[in-house]
Amino acid sequence: MAEHVKEVPERKRDDFLRWEDYFMSLASISAMRSKDPNTQVGAAIITAEFKVVGLGYNGMPIGCHDDIMPWGKMGSDLSETKYGFVCHAEMNAIMNKNTHDISGSTMYTTHFPCNECAKLIIQSRIKRVVYLHHKKPQDPIYVAAAFLFDTAGVKCKKFEAEKPSITINLSERPS
Ligand SMILES: Nc1ccn([C@H]2C[C@H](O)[C@@H](COP(=O)(O)O)O2)c(=O)n1
Numbered sequence: 001m002a003e004h005v006k007e008v009p010e011r012k013r014d015d016f017l018r019w020e021d022y023f024m025s026l027a028s029i030s031a032m033r034s035k036d037p038n039t040q041v042g043a044a045i046i047t048a049e050f051k052v053v054g055l056g057y058n059g060m061p062i063g064c065h066d067d068i069m070p071w072g073k074m075g076s077d078l079s080e081t082k083y084g085f086v087c088h089a090e091m092n093a094i095m096n097k098n099t100h101d102i103s104g105s106t107m108y109t110t111h112f113p114c115n116e117c118a119k120l121i122i123q124s125r126i127k128r129v130v131y132l133h134h135k136k137p138q139d140p141i142y143v144a145a146a147f148l149f150d151t152a153g154v155k156c157k158k159f160e161a162e163k164p165s166i167t168i169n170l171s172e173r174p175s
């Protein structure tokens with residue numbers, strides 16, 4: 001064979017990122033955009049045809065500047081904490097969707113959805129939720145969310161990574 005022709009491998013590479021790892025990676029990378037000093041959450045909506053149609057992370061509403069809004073957990077009432085204002089990652093992923101009908105889709109989320117996001121997920125006709133963390137399963141908010149999903153027939157699954165961690169190299173130097 002001519003010396004300049006690269007030997008083409010006969011088989012595909014086998015260490016490619018599997019679909020589920022890819023989709024949870026998109027949710028996890030989206031979470032890296034969050035300004036929440038305590039909990040960064042990301043969500044990705046994937047259609048049954050494996051198309052990415054929505055990404056979101058927890059953040060303040062449009063026009064509510066991050067440096068003006070409260071990011072604390074404690075205050076004399078809700079209006080003095082982030083909880084009264086922050087948009088959840090799941091809601092933002094739904095609001096950011098780039099197609100009208102997301103029925104039958106799967107939401108990959110770094111954290112188990114709250115009851116308010118569960119309602120949005122159900123009403124959007126998302127049929128499956130894959131989550132990475134579930135910090136407070138006994139919290140009434142998440143008990144209510146689980147009841148909503150179970151009653152509405154939305155399947156919930158804890159994410160199991162094929163690759164427990166991935167590295168992204170954004171520098172020009174080859175990894
Ligand atoms: N499924 C969830 C759960 C929480 N979030 C957001 C809401 C807050 O920004 C933060 C939670 O704050 P913490 O009480 O852990 O300090 O995460 C979400 O977007 N989706």
Ligand SMILES: [Zn+2]
Nearest residue numbers: 088113114117
């Ligand atoms: Zn929520």
